[in-house]
Amino acid sequence: MKQAIAGVAPVGDNEVTSMTVWPGNTSVHTPPLGRLGCLLGRLYNIRFGLGSILTVGNLLALASIPIALQLFVVSLLPGFARRYVLTNRRVLVQRKKFSWKAPWVDEMAVSLDNFDQIEVIVQKGQDWYPAGDLVFRNGDVETLRLLGIVRPEAFRRTCLKAHASYVGVQKVATSSG
Secondary structure (H helix, E strand, O other), rough: OOOOOOOOOOOOOOEEEEEEEEEOOOOOOOOOHHHHHHHHHHHOOOEEEEEEEEEEEHHHHOOHHHHHHHHHHHHHHHOOOEEEEEEEEEEEEEEEEOOOOOOOEEEEEEOOOOOOOOEEEEOOOOOOOEEEEEEEEEEEEEEEEEEEOOOOHHHHHHHHHHHHHHOOOOHHHHHHH
8 A cells, every 4th residue: 555654544544564673683582692692792892903993893793704694694584583563553573483484473562652752772782783772661661672673763763753643643533533
Protein backbone atom coordinates (compact mmCIF):
# COMPACT_ATOMS: atom_id res chain seq x y z
CA MET A 1 0.00 0.00 0.00
CA LYS A 2 1.41 3.41 -0.97
CA GLN A 3 1.24 6.17 1.59
CA ALA A 4 1.65 9.93 1.27
CA ILE A 5 3.59 10.04 4.54
CA ALA A 6 5.57 6.95 5.51
CA GLY A 7 4.02 5.14 8.47
CA VAL A 8 0.86 7.26 8.52
CA ALA A 9 -2.21 5.22 7.71
CA PRO A 10 -5.95 5.67 8.21
CA VAL A 11 -7.20 4.59 11.64
CA GLY A 12 -9.09 1.58 10.26
CA ASP A 13 -6.08 0.19 8.40
CA ASN A 14 -3.88 -2.58 9.68
CA GLU A 15 -0.57 -1.99 11.35
CA VAL A 16 1.95 -0.44 8.95
CA THR A 17 5.74 -0.68 9.36
CA SER A 18 7.53 2.68 9.46
CA MET A 19 11.10 1.57 10.16
CA THR A 20 13.10 -1.55 10.90
CA VAL A 21 16.50 -1.61 12.58
CA TRP A 22 18.79 -4.50 13.41
CA PRO A 23 20.88 -4.98 16.54
CA GLY A 24 24.64 -4.95 16.09
CA ASN A 25 27.45 -7.04 17.57
CA THR A 26 26.86 -5.58 21.04
CA SER A 27 23.30 -6.82 21.39
CA VAL A 28 22.98 -9.13 24.35
CA HIS A 29 19.98 -11.20 23.20
CA THR A 30 22.47 -14.04 23.25
CA PRO A 31 24.45 -12.97 26.35
CA PRO A 32 27.86 -14.52 25.67
CA LEU A 33 27.88 -13.12 22.13
CA GLY A 34 26.79 -9.61 23.16
CA ARG A 35 29.36 -9.50 25.94
CA LEU A 36 32.03 -10.62 23.46
CA GLY A 37 30.97 -7.83 21.09
CA CYS A 38 31.26 -5.26 23.90
CA LEU A 39 34.65 -6.69 24.94
CA LEU A 40 35.89 -6.32 21.36
CA GLY A 41 34.62 -2.73 21.30
CA ARG A 42 36.52 -1.93 24.51
CA LEU A 43 39.69 -3.47 23.04
CA TYR A 44 39.27 -1.55 19.77
CA ASN A 45 39.09 1.69 21.78
CA ILE A 46 42.66 1.30 23.08
CA ARG A 47 44.39 4.42 21.70
CA PHE A 48 47.94 3.60 22.80
CA GLY A 49 50.34 3.49 19.86
CA LEU A 50 52.04 5.57 17.20
CA GLY A 51 49.81 8.39 16.03
CA SER A 52 46.11 7.95 15.50
CA ILE A 53 46.29 5.10 12.97
CA LEU A 54 48.84 2.64 14.30
CA THR A 55 47.21 1.94 17.68
CA VAL A 56 46.80 -1.22 19.72
CA GLY A 57 43.03 -0.96 19.24
CA ASN A 58 43.29 -0.76 15.45
CA LEU A 59 45.71 -3.70 15.35
CA LEU A 60 43.34 -5.74 17.52
CA ALA A 61 40.43 -4.79 15.27
CA LEU A 62 42.36 -6.00 12.24
CA ALA A 63 43.41 -9.24 13.95
CA SER A 64 39.89 -10.00 15.21
CA ILE A 65 38.02 -9.55 11.93
CA PRO A 66 37.21 -13.30 11.75
CA ILE A 67 35.71 -13.22 15.26
CA ALA A 68 33.65 -10.09 14.57
CA LEU A 69 32.37 -11.57 11.30
CA GLN A 70 31.32 -14.75 13.10
CA LEU A 71 29.43 -12.68 15.68
CA PHE A 72 27.65 -10.86 12.87
CA VAL A 73 26.76 -14.04 10.97
CA VAL A 74 25.44 -15.76 14.12
CA SER A 75 23.20 -12.75 14.78
CA LEU A 76 21.52 -13.37 11.40
CA LEU A 77 20.86 -17.08 11.92
CA PRO A 78 17.33 -18.30 12.66
CA GLY A 79 16.90 -18.68 16.39
CA PHE A 80 19.38 -15.89 17.12
CA ALA A 81 18.17 -13.18 14.71
CA ARG A 82 16.27 -10.25 16.17
CA ARG A 83 15.00 -7.04 14.64
CA TYR A 84 13.30 -3.96 16.01
CA VAL A 85 10.25 -2.67 14.16
CA LEU A 86 8.47 0.66 14.51
CA THR A 87 4.90 0.59 13.22
CA ASN A 88 2.09 3.12 13.22
CA ARG A 89 0.88 1.61 16.53
CA ARG A 90 3.81 0.13 18.48
CA VAL A 91 7.50 -0.72 18.76
CA LEU A 92 8.25 -4.44 18.52
CA VAL A 93 11.09 -6.85 19.11
CA GLN A 94 10.77 -9.66 16.59
CA ARG A 95 12.64 -12.96 16.58
CA LYS A 96 13.28 -15.32 13.70
CA LYS A 97 12.28 -18.88 14.59
CA PHE A 98 14.59 -21.82 13.90
CA SER A 99 13.89 -21.92 10.16
CA TRP A 100 14.76 -19.64 7.24
CA LYS A 101 11.19 -19.88 5.95
CA ALA A 102 9.53 -19.29 9.32
CA PRO A 103 7.88 -15.92 9.82
CA TRP A 104 9.15 -13.33 12.25
CA VAL A 105 7.53 -13.74 15.67
CA ASP A 106 6.67 -10.85 17.99
CA GLU A 107 8.67 -11.32 21.18
CA MET A 108 7.95 -8.05 23.00
CA ALA A 109 6.16 -4.83 22.16
CA VAL A 110 5.13 -1.48 23.57
CA SER A 111 2.26 0.62 22.28
CA LEU A 112 3.16 4.10 21.07
CA ASP A 113 1.02 5.56 23.88
CA ASN A 114 2.69 3.45 26.59
CA PHE A 115 5.90 5.48 26.92
CA ASP A 116 6.71 9.13 27.40
CA GLN A 117 10.50 9.13 27.13
CA ILE A 118 13.28 7.11 25.52
CA GLU A 119 16.74 7.00 27.04
CA VAL A 120 19.90 5.99 25.17
CA ILE A 121 22.29 3.99 27.33
CA VAL A 122 25.73 3.27 25.91
CA GLN A 123 27.38 0.27 27.59
CA LYS A 124 31.16 -0.04 27.78
CA GLY A 125 32.39 -1.15 24.37
CA GLN A 126 29.28 -0.05 22.47
CA ASP A 127 30.64 3.43 21.78
CA TRP A 128 33.25 2.09 19.34
CA TYR A 129 30.59 0.66 16.99
CA PRO A 130 28.70 3.30 17.67
CA ALA A 131 25.79 1.56 19.36
CA GLY A 132 23.59 1.75 22.42
CA ASP A 133 20.49 0.43 24.14
CA LEU A 134 17.15 2.25 23.97
CA VAL A 135 15.09 2.21 27.15
CA PHE A 136 11.43 3.15 26.75
CA ARG A 137 9.90 4.55 29.95
CA ASN A 138 6.45 5.54 31.05
CA GLY A 139 7.27 7.78 34.01
CA ASP A 140 9.75 5.77 36.06
CA VAL A 141 8.59 2.39 34.70
CA GLU A 142 10.64 0.70 31.98
CA THR A 143 8.23 -0.59 29.33
CA LEU A 144 10.72 -1.90 26.73
CA ARG A 145 14.48 -2.18 26.18
CA LEU A 146 16.06 -2.52 22.73
CA LEU A 147 19.61 -3.81 22.92
CA GLY A 148 22.66 -2.99 20.82
CA ILE A 149 21.15 -0.67 18.20
CA VAL A 150 23.72 0.86 15.87
CA ARG A 151 23.20 4.64 15.77
CA PRO A 152 20.44 4.54 18.40
CA GLU A 153 19.76 8.28 18.42
CA ALA A 154 18.24 8.20 14.91
CA PHE A 155 15.83 5.41 15.85
CA ARG A 156 15.04 7.18 19.15
CA ARG A 157 14.06 10.39 17.33
CA THR A 158 11.89 8.47 14.86
CA CYS A 159 10.12 6.63 17.70
CA LEU A 160 9.48 9.90 19.54
CA LYS A 161 8.00 11.46 16.39
CA ALA A 162 5.75 8.42 15.88
CA HIS A 163 4.75 8.60 19.56
CA ALA A 164 3.85 12.30 19.30
CA SER A 165 1.79 11.68 16.14
CA TYR A 166 -0.01 8.68 17.60
CA VAL A 167 -0.83 10.38 20.91
CA GLY A 168 -1.98 13.51 19.07
CA VAL A 169 -4.34 11.55 16.84
CA GLN A 170 -5.69 9.65 19.87
CA LYS A 171 -6.44 12.94 21.68
CA VAL A 172 -8.25 14.35 18.64
CA ALA A 173 -10.21 11.11 18.17
CA THR A 174 -11.33 11.00 21.82
CA SER A 175 -12.21 14.70 22.00
CA SER A 176 -14.25 14.68 18.78
CA GLY A 177 -16.00 11.38 19.45
